[in-house]
Amino acid sequence: MLVPEPGKISPPYAATFLLRSGRGRASLLLMAVVAGVAAWAWWVRTLPRPAPAFASRSAVARAADSRFRGVSWVAADSAASTDFSALVRNHVTWIAQTPFGWQTGTAEPSVQLHTERRPGRYGYWGESDYGLSQTAQQARQLGIRTLLKPHLWIRGNGAWPGAVEMQSAAGWQAWFASYTAFIVHYAQLAESEHLEALCIGTELEKTVGHEAEWRALIGRVRQVYHGPLTYAANWSGEFEQIRFWDALDFIGIQAYFPVSSKASPTKAELLAGWQPHLRAIERVQRRFGKPVVFTEAGYKNTPDAAVEPWKWPDRTAAVPATDEATQAACYAALFETFWPRPWFKGLFVWKWYPGLAADGPARRHADFTPQHKPAEQVMASWYGR
Template sequence: MPSPAFAIRRWRLVVFLLLAVVAATAAWWRWSRPQFVASTHVAGPTTPPPADNRLRGVSWVAGDSVSSLDLEPLVRARVTWIAQTPFGWQAGATTPTIQLHTGVGHRGYWGESDRGLVLTSQRARQRGIRTLLKPHLWLRGGSGTWPGDVKMSSEADWQRWFASYSVFMLHYARLAESSGMAALCIGTELQHSVGHEAEWRALIAQIRAVYRGQLTYAANWNAEFEQVGFWDALDFIGIQAYFPLSTTERPTKAALLKAWQGPLRRIEALQKRVKKPVVFTEIGYKTTPDAAIEPWAWPNRTAVAATPDEATQATCYAAMFETFWPRRWFQGLFVWKWYPGLQPAGLARRYLDFTPQHKPAEQVMTAWFGK
């Protein structure tokens, strides 16, 4: 039987070995991902952005609370707007009814409830940050996976869908008005519905009767933004700007600037025709080498060989800002996306993600938001 002294020495040896393993693991992480760790601190400016009414925005990820500490990084990054996204639930792409949940519902996020939306907006406004309320539809099972799949099987179902959708949207229009939210997005990527122009114009008139802020619609990048016939009834053109810009990984900024010329011509042609400013209601890039190939696609977080590529993400940001920010008709954008309270130490599980936080892309965004 070992003596007490031997047992103590053995326990000390075990503790020493455990500490050595922890130190070695930390060193491996630090040196195996130098690009990821080196840029975790972004020095924030103390000067406010220019007072030019541009929307310097981020898409705010709802959580279980919000504090002034969560908003301080936005102030440092010269952000002046956040987009908040509550959800309506639709059983399938051909189902003509939408369920409205105003409390902490199926997803369990306080920040998506009416109370959370209002409190977040109030606390943001205290820091000089305005809110775009941007309700989305969530398709639960059945046919379809995103709002662009919503397509009724008959004209009668379309009428039922618009009646249900109007109840959903008018609830948030009244909420936005009562809480002083500065803008409302009346729909997102509902590409099969935009041909029903009369129904959309009727809904816009109903919304205008209860809400006095700015209105937009968030049209998908593919062809939907050119098919919307009711832009004249809104205050600005909204585009979900996930345009594919490359067929190869790690494109140069010069290649991206060239690739932007096609989408730019299409957007400029629409803007000249309808004479409304343009806002990218969403735009963002993964932290991966293929970020510009299919910008809308989520990264595969389970890929064993996946490595972060902060340089490509930052290059995508730089090319986008350089293409659009100098144009007078361009009214702003909302970066997808921003996690409240995200610290460098907690970034590991999101290092492939769309967020620019604690990465060179945040520095690019902050610099352009200051112009």
């Protein structure tokens, strides 16, 4: 019998050769079994992980429904399973993870991608591909899913990504080519790591008028990622300008709407302040027939939290006076306004610091996190429904 030279057997010839010998038939059967086991293992990996043994039946039901009970996860230099225990306790079923792309200026048509990051260089371990994957895997073990939500960071003057605007048609063409490569990288990561949702852009207000380019980008992403897609539009009119919501799975809004003009408002005043914004959101929702998710929503722990919710406390000044009652009232008014609406599919609270202690840094406790405050109890109460 002619024995083929090792390492030079084509697949069809190999199959024929193996079938012609008893040992070969056994080897081929073993190969088929191994391939079957591998396929079964991949299929099992794509299934939702079971909730931990300590989760109640109602927690299992919450994890399985279509609501996003989320928080925006702050990346760090590591992640431990203990970092997620507070999320489980607060009925959180989703986290948003945020890697960054970098531009040197708002008119620069090149988005730089850094996937291997070291602390103190381009970002945290938790923003690297490996860190994103490991964090998602640990969260999934506790029934918590991941929205991958890449952002752009403008170097130098720290400009808002909504100011990104090219100065020529050629500039726009180059920017969309570069940005598409950036997003497709994360789409491939989301697909390979079985991340449960992907946001294709955040607050890129001056780009969304280029409808054809965005539709082409969405088509390219759908070629490599097969989960649900959204875009995170700013509250200040951007979500009303977008004409490609029909190509996405849900309408994403960065929900920093001003709902009061004074410090320390009552909940009744906050509820009234939400009404014009609610009507605007409903108009867009009816037009496209898509569910709405607040891809970010949150309030500072300050008396003026509802006046300009998008503003960070001044980090160069003294730590501002805190107002936990106002922060909690803002959360209560938000949930009472939107959670009962059937078209509203949840939100991601901005933001959540893994391992933050009750006696942690005062400046951090004055910013947007609800941790260790009455606002956390409000969030947990609504997420538990």
